[in-house]
Every structure is written in C-alpha cells, then in structure tokens.
Amino acid sequence: MGVSKTELFTERQNELASIAKTLGHPARIAIIEHLISINACICNDLVNELGLAQATISQHLKELKNAGIIKGSVEGTSICYCINPEAWNKYRGLFDAFFVHLPTLKIAACSTNCGD
C-alpha cells in the first residue's frame, strides 16, 4: 500500500531506517558532501553545482532539514545551510552501532551454515 508498518518494529529500527531513507538519494548525498567540502553554508550554489531545478533542490533541502541533518539561517536575501553536528554525530553513532556487528567468529559460522 506504499506505507510502512512502523508499529511492528522498535523505535531505534524505525529511526535508523528513517535516516537511511533520507540518505537514500544521490542528490541528498551530494548536497551534504558539498556542504561539508565548502566548510560553510550554501544556498543557490547547489542549484548550479548539481544539475537540478531550484524547486527540486529546495525539496531535498527540506527533507534533510526535517531529518535534522542540516540547518539553515536567513542571511540577507539568501538562506545559509550547514550541517547540524549534533544530529550528524547521533546518526553516525546509529550507523556505527549497526555496522559494528558481525565479528570474525560469526562470519565463519555464517559461511559454514550457508554453504557456498
């Protein structure tokens, strides 16, 4: 039906999936990486940097803002965006905790059980 059954999963699983979903578009990855490389806040540059329309960029920025990954502040006629370090570190922690699993011992056991 196009809607996820979030009530079946833990809050952490839903949160991890939600932030992964936010990162699940190359434009949003590119926006984040450009924000980081510029080491400061951007706005209309993203429209020129990536090849997407202004409305599309604005839409992606909104999603990133909703997720908390970035924040923006008014700066004259333009809006200055930057990474939100608190959310950034929180999400890094979530992914770290997720990927830290699967030590060597488990790898061996799994390979054995799966054959192949």
Next chain:
Amino acid sequence: MGVSKTELFTERQNELASIAKTLGHPARIAIIEHLISINACICNDLVNELGLAQATISQHLKELKNAGIIKGSVEGTSICYCINPEAWNKYRGLFDAFFVHLPTLKIAACSTNCGD
C-alpha cells in the same frame, strides 16, 4: 517523475545512496539484525518473527539479496539466509568514509557561519 537523475552524480554517490535506500525500511533493518543475532541463516522464521506476510518478507529479502547484503542457499525445502560479509564490510567502509567528515574545526566554522 519518481525516477532519480543518477547521471548527475558520481558512481560512489549513487552507490552510497543505493545502499542507504536499501537500509531505508525498518523491516529490512529488522531482518538484517535478526540474521545477525541468530548468528546463522533463517528463512520462514522471519515471517513469524516480524508481523509481515510471507510475500512481503520474500520481497524484502529479494531487495537485500539484490544489494548483496545477504545471500541464500537451498537447504532442503527451505532457504538459508545469512549476511554476506564482503558486501557488509564494503558498505560499512562507505558509510564510515561518509560520516568521518566534519572534524571539530569544521564544526566551529559552520556554527559561526550559520549563526544560531
């Protein structure tokens, strides 16, 4: 249009977004974590473990298999799934490299520029 303009981004950005998208559903997170906790391969258990229909679980397993995160091998009438450690480590590396950015110095600069 519902379709991403992948040609605008680097291969790495597309790959990172793709794997993030695969992880962007709580059922797939739950499947992965259950596979890890069982330390071996599962199949029909997932239908009982999560509250989703068999067809739905099968669909999620297919996506995880397409991404390479898991692999399955026939085991009698059932199919044994497990984490694919090579892909796992590769994706962990991608996320690590992504999140490793934003050292303390940049945090300070960004906060200053953004006001707030």
Next chain:
DNA sequence: TCGTTTCATTGCAATATTACGATGGTTTTT
C-alpha cells in the same frame, strides 16, 4: 505418487517519491 512444506512470483490497490514549472513571499538594491 501424492500431499506437505517452503519460498518466489504475479497481480493488484494504496500510497510515496521525484522532478519541474509556476507562483508568491521576503529581503536587498536601485
């Protein structure tokens, strides 16, 4: 062989996502 178990696949309905043109609001510049 026949039924059972276990999955994958198909077909469908409901909803979500992606992209963009057009429009409007806010702030600066002239």
Next chain:
DNA sequence: AAAAACCATCGTAATATTGCAATGAAACGA
C-alpha cells in the same frame, strides 16, 4: 516605490514502493 534576487510552496505528471492474496515451483516425507 519598483525591480531584482533568492527561496519555499503548490500543483501536476511519471514512476516507485509497500503490502498482501493467490498462484506456482521445488524438495521432502508418507
């Protein structure tokens, strides 16, 4: 005040995703 610059939002079209019932396909046991 008028024009310009910048951005968010609305509306729309095309496509993707989610979930499930129903149906097949493959392997096992009686």
